Amino acid sequence: MAGVFWYDGTWTTEEPKIVGPMDHAFWLGSVIFDGGRAIKGWAPDLDRHCARAVASAKAMLMKPTKTAAEIEALCREGIRRMGPEAELYIRPMFFIRKGLGAARPDPDSTDFILSVYDNPMPNWAGFSAVMAPFRRPTPEMAPTDAKAACLYPNGARASAFAAAQGADNAVMCDAMGHVAEFASANLWFAKDGRVVTPAANFTFLNGITRQRIITLFKDAGVTVEERTVKPAELEAADEIFSTGNYAKVQPCTRYNGRDMQIGRFATQAREMYWRWMEAAPKVV
Known part of the structure; x- marks a missing residue:
């Protein structure tokens, strides 16, 4: 490398x-x-x-x-x-x-x-995910307000659990049992035309790419619901996708064994992000 x-x-x-x-x-x-x-x-x-x-x-x-x-x-x-x-x-x-x-x-x-x-950008092909039993800590338990290396072994346990199930990534809940994020990225889903992402409740980082996508959606007239999410909502979601620095936007094409299509909101998020990025001056 x-x-x-x-x-x-x-x-x-x-x-x-x-x-x-x-x-x-x-x-x-x-x-x-x-x-x-x-x-x-x-x-x-x-x-x-x-x-x-x-x-x-x-x-x-x-x-x-x-x-x-x-x-x-x-x-x-x-x-x-x-x-x-x-x-x-x-x-x-x-x-x-x-x-x-x-x-x-x-x-x-x-x-x-x-x-x-x-570190080449991953292909726009989608990933599979499963719900993992491991939880994100609360601020009283760990330095959740920092991008600290010590937080990552817990996510690695969830990733290893997912790999053992034949999946690429894992969904993790917070201490209350509500959906927090993927093991390595922020989580989004859509249902009946509504875009939802778990509220940043200090158990996971309010990602920079997450914040950017929220702004881009709002500028495009798309309402984003930032709220508590129950695990059952993912089972019924029309689409699920992730945002994060590594891949920016990626669609989840299989969740807990259910095949899913790449949805219009994931596609829109990716297209908006690329347009916004390419409108800025280059570094080199």
Whole structure:
């Protein structure tokens, strides 16, 4: 996988070896990241991804060593180094090196690294999903206001459960048993011409792509219901789709064993997003 990496003032095409067994991040998981995209020269909402990286670091008791503007400038340089036709994943990360006794991190040991690497956009072919038994935590249980690495093993358990059932992704509920999101993306469905997405209730990230799609739908005159969703509603849905940074918009074509068509709202969301993205200036 081709990529460029920035660490400690230097760009390299080799992955820097930056952590050891005594680093707090390696030992106790004090790591945050964000994920942006560059698609043939466009970098949609890159500024918001960089700002969220800083906010996540603060939520995880870190002292960010870069501002959002500084991170964005580095991201843009990385995109230029990879070329105008590349489809890239852009991953700024903050992590802690030292601890202050027990499990408490030392904010003054916060470090930063940026990875910009080839990651082609997935095909518009759809994915399958099943309901998983694992739940998203509440804010009292975990740092749900951060894009923190420590949250992802729980989603990985759900993904592994789905794979064992022959599915590509998993739907996860919150602690109250209401639908939260997919294991790796925000969830949407449509029923009788109504577009619905679970309300952002602090058990999952209110995704940047999710927010963008809500705005685009509203600008197009489509009402989006952000509300509590019961699992049974997905069983009766006319269509289900996901939004997220990695794939932007993807249709769910099979849910809990029921085949589904790629629906008009998923198609509209994807088309609106691409039009909005391509109307912006390119980075390279």
